[in-house]
Each structure stands twice: as C-alpha cells, then as structure tokens.
Amino acid sequence: MWIPELEPSRPVYRAIAEAIAQDVARGRLATGDRLPAQRDLARALSLNLSSVTKAYRLAFELGLVNGETGRGTFVRAGDPARIPWPSGENSVSIDFASNFPMPVDPSDDVVQLCQDMARYEVGARLFDYAPRGAVNDDIASAALWLEGLGVPTRPDGILLTSGAINGVFACLLALAKPGETVLCEELTSPGLVSCARMMGLKLVGIPMDRDGMKVDAFERIASETGARVAVLNPTLHNPTLTDLSPKRRERLAALATRSGIMIVEDEVYAPLLGTPPQPLAALAPDAVCYVTSFSKAVLPGLRIGYISAPPAIAERLRNAIRVSTWMPSPMLASLASRWVRDGTARRLIGKRRAAGLQRINVARRILGSHELASRDDGLHVWLTLPQPWRGDEFATYAGARGLTVMPSQDLAANSTSGIQALRLSLGAEPSLERLEQGLSRIDRILRGRE
The missing domain is CATH 3.40.640.10 (Type I PLP-dependent aspartate aminotransferase-like (Major domain))
Structure with a gap:
C-alpha cells in the first residue's frame, strides 16, 4: 500500500496531495495506480478520515487523480493543465486527442x-x-x-x-x-x-x-x-x-x-x-x-x-x-x-462540413460495430468503452502503441464520474490514410487483437 512521506510543516491534507505529485515525479506512483482507500490511509497515518478525504479532493482539483464511487482513486494520466495540441503529420503518434477543425485544401x-x-x-x-x-x-x-x-x-x-x-x-x-x-x-x-x-x-x-x-x-x-x-x-x-x-x-x-x-x-x-x-x-x-x-x-x-x-x-x-x-x-x-x-465565412464552413463528413463516415465504417455516437456536423466521435476498459487505462494502453486519445477522465468535471469513453477527434491528423490506420488499430484493441 502506498504510504506518503509527509512534510511536517504543511497542513496534513495539503501535504498528502503534494506527496502524490512528488511520488508521481519520482516514479513511485505511475499512471493508473490505485491509491489506498481513504479509510485505510487514514488508519495507516493515524489521521482523521476527514483529513484524507480533503486531501484526495484537493488532489482531484489539482488534476493529480481521478476517482469513481465504488472503484477507488487512481493516479491520473498526463499533464492536467495541458490543453491538447495537434501533433502534426511528422509525429509518430496518431493524434485523436486534439479537437481541431477538419483539414481542407487551402x-x-x-x-x-x-x-x-x-x-x-x-x-x-x-x-x-x-x-x-x-x-x-x-x-x-x-x-x-x-x-x-x-x-x-x-x-x-x-x-x-x-x-x-x-x-x-x-x-x-x-x-x-x-x-x-x-x-x-x-x-x-x-x-x-x-x-x-x-x-x-x-x-x-x-x-x-x-x-x-x-x-x-x-x-x-x-x-x-x-x-x-x-x-x-x-x-x-x-x-x-x-x-x-x-x-x-x-x-x-x-x-x-x-x-x-x-x-x-x-x-x-x-x-x-x-x-x-x-x-x-x-x-x-x-x-x-x-x-x-x-x-x-x-x-x-x-x-x-x-x-x-x-x-x-x-x-x-x-x-x-x-x-x-x-x-x-x-x-x-x-x-x-x-x-x-x-458570404466567404459561410462558404468556408460549407467546405469544412463536407471534409468533415468524409472523415466521420470513415469512423462510422470502422468503429460502427461498437457503441459510437456521431454527428454529421461534428469534429469528433464519442466512443463508449466496453467493460472492463476504463478510459484512462485505454489511453495509456493506446499511447504505448502510437495512438493519442482523449479519455473521459480528462473531460470530467467531477471525480465521481463513472463514464468510461473516448473522444476521438478526427481533424488533427492531416493525412486521411493515417486517420484510417489509427481508427483500425483502435478497433483491433477493442476486439482484443492488438
């Protein structure tokens, strides 16, 4: 069980949250690690349960952890303050995280x-x-x-x-x-x-x-x-x-x-x-x-x-x-x-909608057998994950295989959200070929073939 080393000069709830951040940086905690239950950590540290509850709440607000009722508290993936940015066609990773407009011939x-x-x-x-x-x-x-x-x-x-x-x-x-x-x-x-x-x-x-x-x-x-x-x-x-x-x-x-x-x-x-x-x-x-x-x-x-x-x-x-x-x-x-x-603005919108629909239809064709939400005018699709996948676990697994996705945990306002899904943005990748390759690999992961 993870037991933090607390800075005695700090309020205890803040010291626990800071220890989480420090242990992530040191490698003692990794993305997806489950933290001790609040009651167990309070007992191990001889603290009131309210202090640990306040510490976990602060850790969530700082973007260090995600939590789900009935499942526990998990170390969060990535930089919580980073807004996704397109990786570009020269990147090894195929980018489904950045919700950018559909590319058109300029x-x-x-x-x-x-x-x-x-x-x-x-x-x-x-x-x-x-x-x-x-x-x-x-x-x-x-x-x-x-x-x-x-x-x-x-x-x-x-x-x-x-x-x-x-x-x-x-x-x-x-x-x-x-x-x-x-x-x-x-x-x-x-x-x-x-x-x-x-x-x-x-x-x-x-x-x-x-x-x-x-x-x-x-x-x-x-x-x-x-x-x-x-x-x-x-x-x-x-x-x-x-x-x-x-x-x-x-x-x-x-x-x-x-x-x-x-x-x-x-x-x-x-x-x-x-x-x-x-x-x-x-x-x-x-x-x-x-x-x-x-x-x-x-x-x-x-x-x-x-x-x-x-x-x-x-x-x-x-x-x-x-x-x-x-x-x-x-x-x-x-x-x-x-x-x-x-009227130029409306004309350009029409071009982007047409380009976008082509990509959305590609996603529908490749991922249509899964629980997929899509809109003709959207920039992304919303993929609900089958059990036992968690969104952040899928993001880590996919990241190791050259795919950057946006898990529901990074879109959640509350630590108690139990929604397990991915936002797959379709506009950041300039290449339609790479987009198809990436979607096909996500399909294979969901089918247990990769």
Whole structure:
C-alpha cells in the first residue's frame, strides 16, 4: 500500500496531495495506480478520515487523480493543465486527442485571403488601437453573425475576443472569484477544465442524458453550492455531441432569470450547423453571455470571437479582455467582418462540413460495430468503452502503441464520474490514410487483437 512521506510543516491534507505529485515525479506512483482507500490511509497515518478525504479532493482539483464511487482513486494520466495540441503529420503518434477543425485544401482560399487583405486595406488596421476594443463596423458585422445564429443583439453588449476560449476566460475573469464554484456539464472541454484550475475555480458537473444536461439536477446543485456562474455547451456538446432539448432550454432560461445565475453559453460549434437550436441567449438575454468564434468552423488561425452579453456587465467583460489580450487583432477583426458580409465565412464552413463528413463516415465504417455516437456536423466521435476498459487505462494502453486519445477522465468535471469513453477527434491528423490506420488499430484493441 502506498504510504506518503509527509512534510511536517504543511497542513496534513495539503501535504498528502503534494506527496502524490512528488511520488508521481519520482516514479513511485505511475499512471493508473490505485491509491489506498481513504479509510485505510487514514488508519495507516493515524489521521482523521476527514483529513484524507480533503486531501484526495484537493488532489482531484489539482488534476493529480481521478476517482469513481465504488472503484477507488487512481493516479491520473498526463499533464492536467495541458490543453491538447495537434501533433502534426511528422509525429509518430496518431493524434485523436486534439479537437481541431477538419483539414481542407487551402490553396484557393490562401489566394483569396491575400487578395482580400489587399483589396480591403485590412493591413492598415494594424497601425491603430481600436477604441473600446472594436470599431463600429466590426460591432455591426458581429451583430449580423450572431443574429444568424439566433442570438438577439444589442450593440452595447457586443464584444470581440481572440477566439472562444478567450471569451470564456474573460467571462470567468469578470464574473467569478477564486475559490468559487462554477457549474458545467459533467463532461466538458479540457480547455474549461484547465482554465478553471489555473484560475482557482471549483468546477462542479451536472449529470446529463440523451437530452443534454438535467435541469432538475442543475437547480439542486446550484442551490447546494451557491454557484453564481455556469459555463454550458448546449449545442453539439463537447464531448457527447448531444443538444440540450428545447423543453430543457426553456426551463433552464427561466431558472437563470429567476435565480440570478449567469450562464456563459459556449457555442463555438454552433456555426457548423445549418440551423442551430434556439440559443439560451434568445430565451434569457439578461442572464446569458453567448460566446462563439470562427476558429472551429471557418479558419483555425482566424482568432476572432464574439460575445453577446447583457449590457449591464459589458464593461466588466471589456476590462477582462483588456487584461488578457487588450484587444483582438484589428486586422483579423476587419477580415472577419468582410467575410461575414460577403458570404466567404459561410462558404468556408460549407467546405469544412463536407471534409468533415468524409472523415466521420470513415469512423462510422470502422468503429460502427461498437457503441459510437456521431454527428454529421461534428469534429469528433464519442466512443463508449466496453467493460472492463476504463478510459484512462485505454489511453495509456493506446499511447504505448502510437495512438493519442482523449479519455473521459480528462473531460470530467467531477471525480465521481463513472463514464468510461473516448473522444476521438478526427481533424488533427492531416493525412486521411493515417486517420484510417489509427481508427483500425483502435478497433483491433477493442476486439482484443492488438
């Protein structure tokens, strides 16, 4: 049984969590190792059970461990604060972890990009600071884009960001304080998990089913924790690919309006859909900050996003953007505005959707005999693992065989999540051939043939 060597000058619960980190670094603990049951460790160290419980909870919040009710606490794989990044075609490992846009042939679009930068004198914008972070023309174009997604807009509530993750970060910076609880779906993006940990926020996940997040559970947990902020992904949810049902959207919007909880509606994937579901921002405009961007759907390097927020908190958000990036690139903002108005953005989305569907159909063909969730407009598939596989164990096993996958444990807000699944992103690998090879190897692992 693992017995930690505790630093006597530290509070005991913190000393235990730090000992876990140190023993992982030293090699005394390895990914997937099961830690002693809390009661057993408390007895071995002559401590109160509450001290060990607090230590394990801190270790989870630091990303050191995962835990499941009835199974125990396990050393977590990888760097808990690292957001996945594509490994590129020169990497030995085949990358299914990075949820990046589907690759397309850029040749024609590069030509248009260069022509548009010259034709619209976009580069001239580099010589100025944009007043209040964005000029009126960009605000008007943002309103046009947001309204196309079903979001009612007010000019004094529109802000520009350097992508959606910058938008979510700015919202959390403006609305939540270190140590506070922030609600999200029980499975969420690794970007949010990393952001919350770096900001000292406690994420608490809300259970989900096929209709999305359970609103009854949201109301109960919000009341129990006193949470004032929630970050939700109601459409094309990452990672489960579910949509929050219309009925639940209405109930959630009414609850947020009634309770004063501010919802950050992260809809970075909504532009991929021809007609996205009605956003929460349309149902509760004074209780929702709607966040979206061009990076997933149009161009990854077009680091421009939009927030539609209640005007009453817009200045707080603007200050948070100033702290993080001062302002998004005026040149990119101007280019995005032009492409919104002349239809280029929608045309590029169409190209990515077509390229994506080809890859999604490959995944369906190879993994279709397993429990696989997929969407025609998605960037990934969601693979539920058969027993006795755990997500993190599969990730370790696959990693040793040249496959990088995203296990459910790295997407879980709570240590008690018992979901065993993989998010297999299909856009990071430039080569379709390598993608097929990797999917086939995952199939063989699941069949016990590799």
